[in-house]
Amino acid sequence: MLNSSEKVNLSHIVSERIKAYILEKDMREGDKLPSEKQLIDALGVSRTVVREALKSMEMLGIVKIKTGDGIYVGGPSLKPILEQVSFRWQQDERKMTELVKTRRILELGAVEMAIEHYDVAFLDQMDEWNRRMAEKVDRGLPPIEEDLAFHETLFRATGNETYLELSGLISDFFLKIRTLHFDSVESSRKSVDEHQNVTDAIRAKDVARAKREMEIHLAPLQKFI
Amino acid sequence: MLNSSEKVNLSHIVSERIKAYILEKDMREGDKLPSEKQLIDALGVSRTVVREALKSMEMLGIVKIKTGDGIYVGGPSLKPILEQVSFRWQQDERKMTELVKTRRILELGAVEMAIEHYDVAFLDQMDEWNRRMAEKVDRGLPPIEEDLAFHETLFRATGNETYLELSGLISDFFLKIRTLHFDSVESSRKSVDEHQNVTDAIRAKDVARAKREMEIHLAPLQKFI
DNA sequence: TTTATTTAGTGGTCTGACCATTGGTATAGC
DNA sequence: GCTATACCAATGGTCAGACCACTAAATAAA
Known part of the structure; x- marks a missing residue:
């Protein structure tokens, strides 16, 4: 026994x-x-x-x-665990508020780690995604993939795969949501500018400013709930 | 493609x-x-x-x-999965570093959210765990469960279940490591004091100080790698 | 009613067969 | 000699049927 x-x-x-x-x-x-x-x-x-x-x-x-x-x-990965987690989340999507707040922490952390790690290649890539995003907005299309790619690249810029995996879970969830009720052209255009501000601040290695800009960028989401 | x-x-x-x-x-x-x-x-x-x-x-x-x-x-418990997956992580130095840094972000975020949410009951509970931890240290025993419980309670204090789940993964992993090479009595005693400082700062709703204290508490881990 | 037994259903393991995909080898052509 | 093709052996993917072990619920015995 x-x-x-x-x-x-x-x-x-x-x-x-x-x-x-x-x-x-x-x-x-x-x-x-x-x-x-x-x-x-x-x-x-x-x-x-x-x-x-x-x-x-x-x-x-x-x-x-x-x-x-x-x-x-295989490689060491959180993926299987996260798959299980996300599977559970689908059962009650009322966790929106929690997810928004969690995302905020993760994004701000990413900014910090990206500056610590600092690889210009990633910053250039972020610029590139933002450029494509602006392009799509000009054509009146919802820049969903580009927006997601921008943030994913930020997480990659941390040089921390574990963190990337963890954050990817959250981001994917937001992607699905945004596919439904996507933003207006004006707000998309504003997002492009905000992305630019974040990237610039990271490039300048200004942690405080980068975080501030990211806060501004994410603020609308908090109220969206 | x-x-x-x-x-x-x-x-x-x-x-x-x-x-x-x-x-x-x-x-x-x-x-x-x-x-x-x-x-x-x-x-x-x-x-x-x-x-x-x-x-x-x-x-x-x-x-x-x-x-x-x-x-x-099945239930939503992630522990068994972690058990299965993480058996190789300790060998992987890179993974370890990533986990330490990820944990730092999550713990600092928890402090912030705990202050925002602010429920004295959780703070009392954290004090209680810390008290028991001190007790165990005095008896010369490794206060592993108490240490983990303190941090878990902090994550609970965020009022954010999603965040708790996500963080639980990381914390559990560190618990297992500490089971192997546990700290000395002196460092455990120092941990107790640091816990106290963190709790006090949260109680005072001083975000900056609480974060600073948490940074101090986690600093040794960074070098441990 | 309570306890012991039976039983039907379920998952656990084994065997042997055949199919599908892959990577390397032997061959044909240049 | 080199390259491109055809082939083959090894490996994983799927299937069918059999038998064993365990569990819970129906049944019989006390």
Whole structure:
């Protein structure tokens, strides 16, 4: 009764063994694992069990299965967790307020980290997206992809993949919303200017100003709720 | 171009269908899903596919499979998933650095939101955890749970469940690390004082000071990497 | 009513077969 | 000798059917 908490599925055991194998051999992303056949022979279980274990691990991003080729070690990623989180969020979209506030923190943090990391290439890319955004606005089209791309590039500019993943979740959610009730031409034009201000401030490595500009940019969202 | 990245495994499709089914029927934790047999008939695929899909979803915590009973909708707990995914992170220095920096942003954001939300009950609770933490330190024990509880309560104090969920991921990870190489008695005692300073500043609704104190508290982590 | 037993249904594992995709190799053509 | 093509062996994807193990609920026994 003490140890009863351990449910012993064979596939569970197998996946643990494979994880241990990865650690033991100190394998990195992209390294090739033994084939299904080899795992079957080595672990002495049926193909069913091995496959279920691998499929589960693939869903978690621990391994990556390539048809006709083999099984490879996956990269460290929050993605599977976030997928699960977003799946839950769809059940009640009343979390809007919370998401808006969370986004604010993340965007402001991104500004700070982007300045710390500082890679001009990303800033140029942000400018480019903003240019395309302005172009689309001029043609009277909703610049949804460009807007999203601008912010995503900002998160990339942090040089922090974990942060990018975390933030990507939030951004995706906002994209879906904005697809429904998109902004007017005037507000879009204002967004372009605000983007420019943020980028400029980051370029000048002025953390306080960059944050201020980002606050201004996000302010309308707070009231939108 | 866009769709080429989408590898269409049958089991992947099936898991999507099942997730859609859960959303569609607005099922909650503990609700019973159709049996394997029913899913096989309804989706027109082999048992292998259904089982692999379910096994993957179980690993993600979306469903819970009970032998001899049936399949149930899982709860929103992310811990088990984190357990599965993060086993390799400690090896990855880059990932560690990213996590530390991400945590910093989240904690500082929490301070800000906690002051905005301001509920004394949470502050009292934080004091209580800190008191217990001090107690444990005095007895020479590592105050791991108490430390985590303090920070979790801070996240709760934001009144933002989404933020709590997101942050919980990061915090839990740090807990596991600290379980291995826990801090010395002196540094633990210092942590208690720092916690107190943070709480006091929040109580005084002094955002700047609260952030500053939190920065001080987290600073050692940055160098730890 | 309470307890023990049976039973039908469910998930767990195994086997063996065949298909689809991939990467490398052998071959044909230049 | 080099390149392009065809081929092949290995690997993962899917399927079908069988049998085992477990659970909960119906049934029988106390």
